[in-house]
Amino acid sequence: LAKTTQPISMDSYEGQEVNITCSHNNIATNDYITWYQQFPSQGPRFIIQGYKTKVTNEVASLFIPADRKSSTLSLPRVSLSDTAVYYCLVGEAYGQNFVFGPGTRLSVLP
């Protein structure tokens, strides 16, 4: 069961790019990396998922180095509404073992 480590909190300013790195040293061959965002009193919301190299969608990019022991979620030009907790999860595509850690609490300041 791959365990993930993320910074507990980060601060940024509006308009800046934010990079949140997640460490998963014992990631398995079949594991995918998934990021979720959660606002207070709401359920988590899927942001992005990847297996290797780089994945980009309309809200974020996910960078995964060749050894896959870490991954970086990149949020371009954050706004106040991006203030939330961001979770990195690692697990098999068809498995059950997805574990949410405490996540990274991102605060975007004006």
Next chain:
Amino acid sequence: DAGVTQSPTHLIKTRGQQVTLRCSPISGHKSVSWYQQVLGQGPQFIFQYYEKEERGRGNFPDRFSARQFPNYSSELNVNALLLGDSALYLCASSLGDSPLGYTEAFFGQGTRLTVV
């Protein structure tokens, strides 16, 4: 199209009582998963059901049980409530048979359970 809906939104129960939480998945989604989120922590996996069969169970006591109905809606039951069961209970639905795997999972707003 409606998202994942959970009911009730808030609930207050007394220690020792039993509670039933309900979840309706997104239309077409056959997988429903349940999570417990204690304040300040990430969600913890409780159960996953796919096509009415239990596919996964987290590290929770037998006081927790669940089921999925033919229309893919689901109920989570908790017996003999303890103060420590106070949490936000989240339901997630997905197309695939993995709770958070290859296919994107969609979470409901949750049920806030308070045990007094």
